[in-house]
Amino acid sequence: xxxxxxxxxxxxxxxxxxxxxxxxxxxxxxxxxxxxxxxxxxxxxxxxxxxxxxxxxxxxxxxxxxxxxxxxxxxxxxxxxxxxxxxxxxxxxxxxxxxxxxxxxxxxxxxxxxxxxxxxxxxxxxxxxxxxxxx
Amino acid sequence: xxxxxxxxxxxxxxxxxxxxxxxxxxxxxxxxxxxxxxxxxxxxxxxxxxxxxxxxxxxxxxxxxxxxxxxxxxxxxxxxxxxxxxxxxxxxxxxxxxxxxxxxxxxxxxxxxxxxxxxxxxxxxxxxxxxxxxx
Numbered sequence: 044x045x046x047x048x049x050x051x052x053x054x055x056x057x058x059x060x061x062x063x064x065x066x067x068x069x070x071x072x073x074x075x076x077x078x079x080x081x082x083x084x085x086x087x088x089x090x091x092x093x094x095x096x097x098x099x100x101x102x103x104x105x106x107x108x109x110x111x112x113x114x115x116x117x118x119x120x121x122x123x124x125x126x127x128x129x130x131x132x133x134x135x136x137x138x139x140x141x142x143x144x145x146x147x148x149x150x151x152x153x154x155x156x157x158x159x160x161x162x163x164x165x166x167x168x169x170x171x172x173x174x175x176x177x178x
Numbered sequence: 179x180x181x182x183x184x185x186x187x188x189x190x191x192x193x194x195x196x197x198x199x200x201x202x203x204x205x206x207x208x209x210x211x212x213x214x215x216x217x218x219x220x221x222x223x224x225x226x227x228x229x230x231x232x233x234x235x236x237x238x239x240x241x242x243x244x245x246x247x248x249x250x251x252x253x254x255x256x257x258x259x260x261x262x263x264x265x266x267x268x269x270x271x272x273x274x275x276x277x278x279x280x281x282x283x284x285x286x287x288x289x290x291x292x293x294x295x296x297x298x299x300x301x302x303x304x305x306x307x308x309x310x311x312x313x
Contacts, residue, residue, distance in 0.1 A: 137307045
């Protein structure tokens with residue numbers, strides 16, 4: 044049935060929309076080690092390590108501690124950014140990993156952070172950002 | 179039927195989950211002014227203005243230009259962060275507005291940025307981050 048060969052195939056559900064300009068993982072880490080979440084130097088070290096493990100090129104990084112507890116950090120990368128906000132009192136951290144290009148794998152950053160904070164439970168949702176071709 | 183008064187009412191769908199630790203707007207701005215998207219000083223000025231209009235307290239802000247075009251910026255706020263990545267060649271910007279607490283309104287930041295970049299089309303999706311009470 045050669046005629047069938049010209050029928051467009053359906054897009055497989057696991058075929059990522061490569062034309063999106065950016066990929067973003069929204070990461071929730073629950074049941075983390077409380078002390079680690081409140082240790083600015085540790086948070087900095089491991090968010091930067093996560094960026095490197097993803098294959099990203101770091102431009103700069105800025106971290107802040109809050110009273111009574113909690114750390115906020117952002118890492119700018121050539122391929123976009125990573126951010127983290129920790130709530131040690133809830134054993135919780137919210138992480139975003141925003142990348143562009145095919146050379147970076149944000150899921151490697153996720154695995155790095157889930158292990159680094161000894162999370163009992165981690166979840167990540169991948170969002171594809173920017174489809175100007177569809178506007 | 180006074181017995182009915184003790185029946186728990188269903189949660190209205192428009193009742194935001196106030197117990198979430200953070201609120202995040204994922205903002206896509208399409209059809210923006212190309213020159214403005216590539217003007218680092220302009221992007222910085224208006225992302226910081228957006229944070230202020232939301233009622234946030236700025237801690238620091240860092241912006242970078244890319245070759246051949248594009249700007250990345252992050253603004254750390256007491257209430258979490260804002261970020262922006264621009265693709266002038268696609269007239270597109272991806273913005274995140276991550277806030278915590280009831281004193282900040284991320285939607286005001288969205289309106290500020292949509293106007294600042296003269297976007298033909300803007301969209302924003304609100305995500306609620308962090309529900310340790312449900313884990």
